[in-house]
Amino acid sequence: MAYLVLARKHRPRTFSEMVGQEHVVQALENALTSQRLHHAYLFTGTRGVGKTTVSRILAKSLNCQGPDGQGGITAAPCGTCQACLDIDGGRFVDYTELDAASNRGVDEVQALLEQAVYKPVQGRFKVFMIDEVHMLTGHAFNAMLKTLEEPPEYLKFVLATTDPQKVPVTVLSRCLQFNLRPMAPETVLEHLTRVLQSEAVPAEPQALRLIARGARGSMRDALSLTDQAIAFGNGELTEGGVRQMLGSVDRGHVYRLIEALARGDGRTVVETTEGLRRDGFSAASTLEEMTAVLQGMAVLQAVPARAEAVDAADPDAAETARLAAAMPPDETQLLYSLCLHGRGELGLAPDEYAALTMVLLRLLAFKPADAKTTHGEAAAEKKTLNEAVAPATAPATAPATAVVPVPPPVPSSAAARVQAAPPAVEDSRESAAPTSPAAPHAPGVPSGHRLPVREEGRFGPAAAAEPVLAPTPAANVLAMPVRVQPPPGARDAARDAPPTPIEPSEDGDFWFTTVTELVAAEAISALARELALQSQLVARDVDQWLLRVERESLNQAGSRDKLQAALANVGHAVRLAIEIGSVADSPARRNKQAADARQREAEEAIRSDPDVQSMMRDWDARIVPGSLRPA
Structure with a gap:
């Protein structure tokens, strides 16, 4: 007797024998039991999950005659009657399977539909099963639409596909769709x-x-x-x-690599990769195995309770739990992302093992210097480093924003007045610049004088520091207007002109206060925040507010819904309506006006300061435009 492969020998013959598709089995069994039968079924899912098997079991359930020949429609076909045996053997005349991958034209579909006018010969129902139905041509789909929508009462359609996206919606709307899931x-x-x-x-x-x-x-x-x-x-x-x-990689190599990466041991990483090359293991398979292990580690780190339910009989699960406790969660996520994207780089490199080595060493390049210690020591050391060492790491050679010849030091009151300026609500697009640390003593500068420097901070260039003046003996200096020479390429006069004052109104004050609270609480972000800042509250009703914006790009449904939800959370359950037009009063304009006023006050305080005027008169000093920032 010829050998029958396991996939065919152990194919399920009843719904009770199917595994992993309980959601489909339950729906079909209930429909068969209650006799609520649809005329067309569509089964979708990846290869080998049971689409054809479900179709054959459904055909047996519709045509089963029972062991005594008196049976009816049932959810549990007997498997011993002539109809069940013929369907399992592929010789039942009323059950037709059409492979749409090789019979995809309109002629083949028309030949199949010609059989629909004839009643069943042996069974109760004719069943047309079309496999890989998405391969049919457009004309073939159109040819079967009418019959698929209103077939004879004795005809049932069963369609199967691995790509439901390619099936026309006119076909999908005529079928009951069941998605067979990949099995765990x-x-x-x-x-x-x-x-x-x-x-x-x-x-x-x-x-x-x-x-x-x-x-x-x-x-x-x-x-x-x-x-x-x-x-x-x-x-x-x-x-x-x-x-x-x-050809899969022994997970012992994978565990050794992950443990070495957690310790920051680059030598072990390189040696293990060379061992994989000698053993002939695939670099892509290595990254796949690492991705699977890292995914399990991330789950255990996010849900520690699952570590208690680890299968003791599975050594891989125990090793994954051990590594999850050894590697910080952020490094696990980073390494998972590097391995996932590194698979695409293997084909670009001249040597896939060299590409594998670079993917693994990339984590060591991104690993913080203090991450090689334990988690608690690393956090404490990093915090101490940020607080105590950061001021000393400012670049000493950064270019100065203003080089001012300094006379004998005199008391300065301008800096104190600028520092005492009250803060105002900033525009969301503006961020406060970090204060630059004091510059070190530079050669050629008298002792006690400091040069301002611009610090390149971690997240961007820091604001320029104002000159720091040491006290000098008192001097009688008369205040006098000083002319500041503009540098080449100065700003346009129109841009420096004061903006048109905003006329306050009750709606404007209310909207500004509400938006400021939402921004401060971080209840809105991105486009929803810009919509709130750039809009003007035109009118308020009991359940509807009307906003006006100037740019059409801000009028998006998603941004409006997010802003509407944020308002509801703070007690304003209203519906927002948006119109396009000229905006005269918005939170962004008010923030800009307040920021400009503070800037003008700071510049005026510096220019009118007697000490600054003395330096500009006696030493030909000048104020670098754009170097002043209100405190």
């Missing part, structure tokens, strides 16, 4: 264990776990790999033989 590795493992027990084939649990992961959710692929592994192992399945057959 645990489900595949349990089914393989039962199959091999019935076949009396010895198998190691780790070997079956490798096959379950290698099947990638397809039960047919798992059974085919099992057939291959039985032949490779001469009748038995061992972990080493299955790993060699699949």
